[in-house]
Amino acid sequence: xxxxxxxxxxxxALTKDIxxxxxxxxxxxxxxxxxxxxxxxxxxxxxxxxxxPLAWFSYDKNKKSIQFAYKVVGKGTTILAHKKTEEKLNIxxxxxxxxxxxxxxxxxxFVAGGAGIFPFFSILENLSEKQKKNSKLIWGVNKKNDxxxxxxxxxxLPIYLxxxxxxxxxxxxxxxxxxxxxxxxQNDWFIIACGPAEMLKNxxxxxxxxxxxxxxxxxxxxxxxxxxxxxxxxxxxxGGYLRACKDGPxxxxxxxxxKRVK
Amino acid sequence: xxxxxxxxxxxxxxxxxMLASGICGYGDGFKEFYSPEKLGxxxxxxxxxxxxxxxxxxxxxxxxxxxxxxxGLENIGVERFIKEKLPLLIKLKAKVVVNIFGERxxxxxxxxxxxxxxxxxxxxxxxLSCPNVERGAIEFxxxxxxxxELVKEVRSHCKIPLLVKLSAMVxxxxxxxxxxxxxxxxxLTLINTVPAMAIDLKTxxxxxxxxxxxLSGPAIKPIALRAVYIVKKNLxxxxxxxxxxxxxxxxxxxxxxxxxxxxxxxxxxxxPYLPLxxxxxIKKxxxxxxxxxxGELFKFLRSESRTWL
Numbered sequence: 001x002x003x004x005x006x007x008x009x010x011x012x013a014l015t016k017d018i019x020x021x022x023x024x025x026x027x028x029x030x031x032x033x034x035x036x037x038x039x040x041x042x043x044x045x046x047x048x049x050x051x052x053p054l055a056w057f058s059y060d061k062n063k064k065s066i067q068f069a070y071k072v073v074g075k076g077t078t079i080l081a082h083k084k085t086e087e088k089l090n091i092x093x094x095x096x097x098x099x100x101x102x103x104x105x106x107x108x109x110f111v112a113g114g115a116g117i118f119p120f121f122s123i124l125e126n127l128s129e130k131q132k133k134n135s136k137l138i139w140g141v142n143k144k145n146d147x148x149x150x151x152x153x154x155x156x157l158p159i160y161l162x163x164x165x166x167x168x169x170x171x172x173x174x175x176x177x178x179x180x181x182x183x184x185x186q187n188d189w190f191i192i193a194c195g196p197a198e199m200l201k202n203x204x205x206x207x208x209x210x211x212x213x214x215x216x217x218x219x220x221x222x223x224x225x226x227x228x229x230x231x232x233x234x235x236x237x238x239g240g241y242l243r244a245c246k247d248g249p250x251x252x253x254x255x256x257x258x259k260r261v262k
Numbered sequence: 263x264x265x266x267x268x269x270x271x272x273x274x275x276x277x278x279x280m281l282a283s284g285i286c287g288y289g290d291g292f293k294e295f296y297s298p299e300k301l302g303x304x305x306x307x308x309x310x311x312x313x314x315x316x317x318x319x320x321x322x323x324x325x326x327x328x329x330x331x332x333x334g335l336e337n338i339g340v341e342r343f344i345k346e347k348l349p350l351l352i353k354l355k356a357k358v359v360v361n362i363f364g365e366r367x368x369x370x371x372x373x374x375x376x377x378x379x380x381x382x383x384x385x386x387x388x389x390l391s392c393p394n395v396e397r398g399a400i401e402f403x404x405x406x407x408x409x410x411e412l413v414k415e416v417r418s419h420c421k422i423p424l425l426v427k428l429s430a431m432v433x434x435x436x437x438x439x440x441x442x443x444x445x446x447x448x449x450l451t452l453i454n455t456v457p458a459m460a461i462d463l464k465t466x467x468x469x470x471x472x473x474x475x476x477l478s479g480p481a482i483k484p485i486a487l488r489a490v491y492i493v494k495k496n497l498x499x500x501x502x503x504x505x506x507x508x509x510x511x512x513x514x515x516x517x518x519x520x521x522x523x524x525x526x527x528x529x530x531x532x533x534p535y536l537p538l539x540x541x542x543x544i545k546k547x548x549x550x551x552x553x554x555x556x557g558e559l560f561k562f563l564r565s566e567s568r569t570w571l
Contacts, residue, residue, distance in 0.1 A: 046479070047327065048324060049328055049329055050532060224534075227291065228285055228286050228531065229333070230321070231319075231321045232322070234319070235318075
């Protein structure tokens, strides 16, 4: 983990409120795990005060560039979306525990809710042939226009796209599709999930019902991002709390006390 | 090598920079960036007799030029701190100030007594911004008599230097500070976070699950400066200034106001290297002004004070 300055190479809109930021690194990273994140200082000065945690989207070691996909949700991300080529950013990372348990599994069920799809692109790049054959991806969004890069996903795995407003096929949630798949075949799936807490909570209940395991990425408001301030509390099965930034953001489903997750 | 050593009461520090309580874990929160040895001291998270879970999330809210936290004094308790955290801090050669808090007067006595048996602790910082459950949940640090009684009891059970951390949101900060020093405290830490709130217009609810939180960061610097100034001016006793320090210039302003040392909190969360930058900045300022040490720096910085203090 280090603090360093990057230069904006380019930025483009993937949907109305999702942007892809391409940054030039001075030094490459030794390794990055999907699901790890960086704390981004939006601009000089005190506004906005805190850094913004963003998971990396893709990384080109040879070109020494890193890309972040993010959704504009507030003050910080709005300013970020206006950054132009050659502008500088100060970032801190890589931080946190990424997705790793899936590496040893063959039958993977990817479940993405909305912008939760972001970390899966880099995971899909590196799946084994066996994994590609046996795995599926479910992506649930609010409406059709929230989708992007579908072809990149279709090339890798069978994918199920569902929308909450029914603008593609019928109205459904990602968890509805999971339930259907598991009811037809509940054996040996390992779930990898990323999305809103409500989706993850419903998924956790499903996994308990079918006695399956998996890992997920948990979001929580962060101040430091490196484990020092105890701000990003995630309820732990063992009682008390874990830190999303240090003990996560990727957790096993059975690490979290879902009853206490709001 | 510029000598940045200072004395705060009976506490000798190699430089006037401390990491504030709550932002560096148990003192080791920044060890992946640099060794805590480089700092004058590190202050631990508030430690209680028994472990505390802390509050439900969300615990963090961003506000203009600052942040709110309602972490809720989550900590592993004094026994686990001594067993699991203190040895590592000593190994890292950190100068450790243990921040403690309690629900009743006796908690503070028990805690300080327990800690006084351990090596490697240079001071105990008493967090008095907690409700006294034996006195209708009124904060310890709001009543001069309680402050005096508490500090006196702790002093009689513990030989380690004592810092008393007070809130600015009190009726008479000078009187409270006087009570603390009269009862045997070595210095005052001014100030704690300021009670505050943030509302999320999208959800039409408070941002924090706990509704209220402590405001910290640059937004409270003016409040902290005033607190340091009035206490130093009226009592002339050692003061550690904390509240919104984000640069070495801020630290110098606190020295002018009367602080003998400073703590850095929220701004270090955003810029982990800030404490080192402040130390560097102070050294440079001393050199440029052809001074030799912190004593001369204080004299230089406060040379105008005579005209208005």
